[in-house]
Amino acid sequence: MAYVAVKGxxxxxxxxxxxxxxxxxxxxALPELSLAQxxxxxxxxxxxxxxxxxxxxxxxxxxxxxxxxGDLIEAAFLLRAYRTTLPRFGAxxxxxxxxxxxxxxxxxxxxxxxGGQVLGPTFDYTHRLxxxxxxxxxxxxxxxxxxxxxxxATPQVTGLLAQEGLMAPELPSEAEPRDxxxxxxxxxxxxxxxxxxxxxxDEGFLLSLGYSTQRGYGNAHPFVGEIRMGxxxxxxxxxxxxxxxxxxxxxxxxxxxxNQFAGSKKEPPQFTRGYGLVFGQGERKAMAxxxxxxALRAAELGEPVEAPAQDQExxxxxxDNVEATGFVEHLKLPHYVDFQSxxxxxxxxxxxxxxx
Amino acid sequence: MGVLARADADAIAIRLAEAPAxxxxxxxxxxxxxxxxxxxxxxxxxxxxxxGEMTVTRCSVRLADGAVGHAYVAGRDARQAxxxxxxxxxxxxxxxxxxxxxxxxxxxxxxxxARVTREAAKAAATRVEFFTMATxx
Numbered sequence: 001m002a003y004v005a006v007k008g009x010x011x012x013x014x015x016x017x018x019x020x021x022x023x024x025x026x027x028x029a030l031p032e033l034s035l036a037q038x039x040x041x042x043x044x045x046x047x048x049x050x051x052x053x054x055x056x057x058x059x060x061x062x063x064x065x066x067x068x069x070g071d072l073i074e075a076a077f078l079l080r081a082y083r084t085t086l087p088r089f090g091a092x093x094x095x096x097x098x099x100x101x102x103x104x105x106x107x108x109x110x111x112x113x114x115g116g117q118v119l120g121p122t123f124d125y126t127h128r129l130x131x132x133x134x135x136x137x138x139x140x141x142x143x144x145x146x147x148x149x150x151x152x153a154t155p156q157v158t159g160l161l162a163q164e165g166l167m168a169p170e171l172p173s174e175a176e177p178r179d180x181x182x183x184x185x186x187x188x189x190x191x192x193x194x195x196x197x198x199x200x201x202d203e204g205f206l207l208s209l210g211y212s213t214q215r216g217y218g219n220a221h222p223f224v225g226e227i228r229m230g231x232x233x234x235x236x237x238x239x240x241x242x243x244x245x246x247x248x249x250x251x252x253x254x255x256x257x258x259n260q261f262a263g264s265k266k267e268p269p270q271f272t273r274g275y276g277l278v279f280g281q282g283e284r285k286a287m288a289x290x291x292x293x294x295a296l297r298a299a300e301l302g303e304p305v306e307a308p309a310q311d312q313e314x315x316x317x318x319x320d321n322v323e324a325t326g327f328v329e330h331l332k333l334p335h336y337v338d339f340q341s342x343x344x345x346x347x348x349x350x351x352x353x354x355x356x
Numbered sequence: 357m358g359v360l361a362r363a364d365a366d367a368i369a370i371r372l373a374e375a376p377a378x379x380x381x382x383x384x385x386x387x388x389x390x391x392x393x394x395x396x397x398x399x400x401x402x403x404x405x406x407x408g409e410m411t412v413t414r415c416s417v418r419l420a421d422g423a424v425g426h427a428y429v430a431g432r433d434a435r436q437a438x439x440x441x442x443x444x445x446x447x448x449x450x451x452x453x454x455x456x457x458x459x460x461x462x463x464x465x466x467x468x469x470a471r472v473t474r475e476a477a478k479a480a481a482t483r484v485e486f487f488t489m490a491t492x493x
Contacts, residue, residue: 056394056410057431083391089412089428091393094404101472103479111486119482146477156400170402177405179393191398192405199396199407230479233358234410236392238428246358247392247412248430254400277396279408 024069038062047251047280048072052321053079054181054200056250056279073202073321080322093244095232097254097277098156103231104283107157108224109258115154120229121281157226158256158273167271168261187313194296194316195289199278201319203285209309209319210291218295218307222274225258229281253282257290264302272301359465360427360443365435367464372439375459376452379420381442387415387434413437419445 025032039046039062049061053076060079068074104120107113119125121144133139161167177192185197198206213220231251235244255276263269274294276286295309308314318324360368372378391409398405414428415437425445427437443460446452 051408054408055391056408059432060411083409086411087388087390088409089390089392089414091406092395092410094395094397095407097396097400101476103475104482117484118479119484120479121482144478145481146474147481147483149473149476149480158400170397170399172401173403175403177395177403179406181406181409192403195396195398195405196407199405234392234394234430236412236428238414238426240416241426245428246361247410247428248361250394250410250430252396252407256400273399275399277400277407279394 024067033066035059035062035066038065044281045070045072047278047282048203048285049075049079051279051282051285052076052200052202053083055079055083073325077322077325090236090239092247093235093237095234095250095252097228097232097252098159099232100154100228100252100254101231101249102154102228103251104229105154105226106224106228107226109157109226110160113157113160115152122283154228156228156256158258161225161258161271165270167258167273168267170273185316187316188299189312189316191293191297191300194312195275195277195293197316197319198276198289198292201289202321202324203282203288205319205321205324206288206292207284209295209315210288212307213291213295213309218298218309219303220291220295221260222257222291222294223259224287225256225273227253227255227283227286229253229283251280253278253280253286255283255286255290257287257294259294261301267301272297357427357440357444359461359468360436360440361429362468363436363464365433365439367467368436368439368443368460371460371463372443376455378442378446381417381419381425381445383438384416384418384424385414387413387437387441389413389432389434392428415441417441417445421449423448 039058042065045065046058046061049064049072050056050058052073053061053064060082061075064075064078065072067078102115102118104122105115105118107117158167162169177196178190180193180196185193189197212218214222229251231249233249234247236247237244257274257276258271259274261267261270261272272294274290274297276289276293278285278289292309292315295307296312296315298305298310305311389411392412394407394410395404396407397403410430411432412428412430413432413434413436414426415434416424416426417438418424419442423445425441425443425448427440427444429437429440443456447456
């Protein structure tokens with residue numbers, strides 16, 4: 001593929017961008033959206049842009065959403081572009097999701113579990129009927145009820161299964177993970193690298209792939225061992241200090257999918273896990289990520305690799321919506337010379353075929 | 357430092373107004389915004405992986421008395437990072453420390469703890485109490 005340098009069109013481009021700015025603002029008689037409003041009232045859009053933009057900053061994500069007129073893939077693209085302008089100070093200590101300050105925590109495998117089932121601010125059990133009361137502005141909802149807290153720990157469900165020896169344990173490791181943003185993907189990609197790609201992958205793509213594993217393309221039998229959402233403390237060790245300090249808290253959503261595993265020559269039958277972790281409140285994404293993570297472990301667990309979701313190259317090369325949009329949308333760029341040669345070829349073939 | 361990292365610049369400044377005046381400082385570095393790669397662990401407890409970056413602002417200062425302070429705080433609030441660095445330096449002075457702790461750090465920590473407690477109480481209200489058939493009438 002080749003592109004031709006094309007000159008001209010500057011005036012048209014300027015006019016197009018001026019019109020874009022006008023369309024973005026919309027009717028000036030209406031109040032302008034503020035970033036604080038986007039952050040507060042479109043919070044899940046902000047979370048999605050942070051996750052897929054792979055950069056946690058609620059204010060920047062809100063700005064990207066405003067600039068992109070609500071196009072969330074464009075917004076993730078803007079955030080990815082911005083991050084390249086900043087220096088990297090280093091990497092955090094791994095966040096301790098077991099010590100999360102829980103806002104939501106549910107398990108589909110145990111009804112009564114230590115710490116209990118905490119629904120949190122969820123769409124679940126809403127009736128999905130349009131609420132026309134929201135169309136009438138100006139109402140402030142009553143404060144959510146509060147109840148006495150208990151200080152009982154909320155251990156991870158996978159830990160409960162691991163204690164009984166029924167769950168394949170994660171091997172303790174402090175290995176320095178490879179970083180997609182610093183080196184190109186190559187295959188086979190080890191699990192930490194795959195998880196990085198999935199964490200920044202497109203929610204829609206991962207949702208469809210996860211769904212495909214449930215429908216028989218990959219033979220998954222998953223249970224939601226646990227979903228938890230809440231604040232985790234991020235610690236970082238600055239080189240000049242030599243000890244870790246707290247940078248603050250971020251909200252993350254974690255999903256532990258529990259899957260059957262028939263066992264192999266080396267391993268007894270036991271449960272295995274698929275893991276999802278995303279910035280913000282992103283339960284659908286965390287669940288889809290966990291399904292796809294488990295599917296991608298097929299090869300290491302000695303299962304046949306037959307379905308799209310089990311194919312590392314297929315999944316990892318196509319899950320990034322910024323890369324995908326770049327390659328799909330580049331088709332809009334001038335291909336005049338390419339096309340000219342295609343035209344000549346097809347005319348020649350037609351002359352030969354039908355004697356035009 | 358964890359308390360200052362969770363407080364915005366305005367909240368810190370309001371508390372500082374109640375504290376004895378801080379000595380003058382010069383900036384050694386920053387405040388400057390960059391990125392820290394936030395990491396998770398596979399399966400929640402296994403090998404580390406790169407989850408995604410987060411914006412972090414850092415600042416290093418030196419007080420007139422020579423004490424050096426450093427701060428790294430999540431986000432892009434340059435004033436927060438600078439105030440946190442100044443406080444980091446000033447808190448190393450055993451003479452100033454008690455007054456700063458009681459005027460700045462402790463009230464901020466209390467406000468943060470109150471927010472955490474409130475949120476935990478809301479979460480507790482959404483905790484499911486299961487009834488078994490035997491006890492239902």
